Amino acid sequence: MPEMPEVQGLVEFLGGRVTARTVQRVHAAAVAAVKTYDPPLTALTGTRVTGATRRGKFIDLAVEPGDGTGEDGDLHLIMHLAKAGWLRWYETLPARTPALGRGPVALRVGFDDGSGFDLTEAGTAKSLAVYLVRDPGEVPGVARLGPDPLSADFDRDAFADLLAGRRTQIKGVLRDQSVIAGIGNAYSDEILHAARMSPYALASSLTPAEVDGLYAALRDTVTEAVAAASRRPPAELKDAKRRGMRVHGRQGQECSVCGDTVRSVYFADKSNSSDIARQSRGGSSMEYCPTCQTKGKILADRLRSRFLK
């Protein structure tokens, strides 16, 4: 799943390519992906792009309708790539209309210079979502976003306030979009490894020193990942993400810090009811290093241990 660094990379790329371009055509090939109907997607045709921004893991493409006087107010094409979605850029967009309801293309948007992009989604579980709204706050997932970890006011005390009183596991808190925007399963694994903290630590029980360490790990991990994603074309972003991971997706490999074997643990994933991992394995997996994070303790699979009772 693309998380904030990849989405930031996509937004910077898209903003650089399409700002001031006019939208020439829009095709929704996956009708279920379009979550709004007023204004209709066809309202995008003839609008001029004013910029691209990131909101958590959402891409916000702002366009100016009508005669360019701005009197009608901007529209926002908000896109969420979910677990298996991606953006494919074309210098020359294929002329044909993507097949309705078949194939990986969910949305195709073309611009006046012949360029354009597809939003694609792999697999059968479809959760990619597209919204066309007058105000980004009309999108429920955007309205409930917590603070962005790269915003100037996201300081150590603001982070401590978010954790205070939450008697839940830190792994879940870090990837809860309503607490902190943009961090998902992969980067929360990386942050916890950098902070040498168990994913099962209770947020409300962290000592001030642990909060210091976790805050620093979060800012460093996210800042580094955003820098690595910045100015890369969309086709390179997934590999860049994979390469940057120290524990996530590296089960069975050596921890680069201590040499112990990176372990994987499965957990029921309530935040992603339609994800692919859930279909095949009954949940999602997270990775951690026992020596670095759990004093050598091997964490039990949440699902397996429950089913064995």
Ligand SMILES: [Zn+2]
């Ligand atoms: Zn280690």
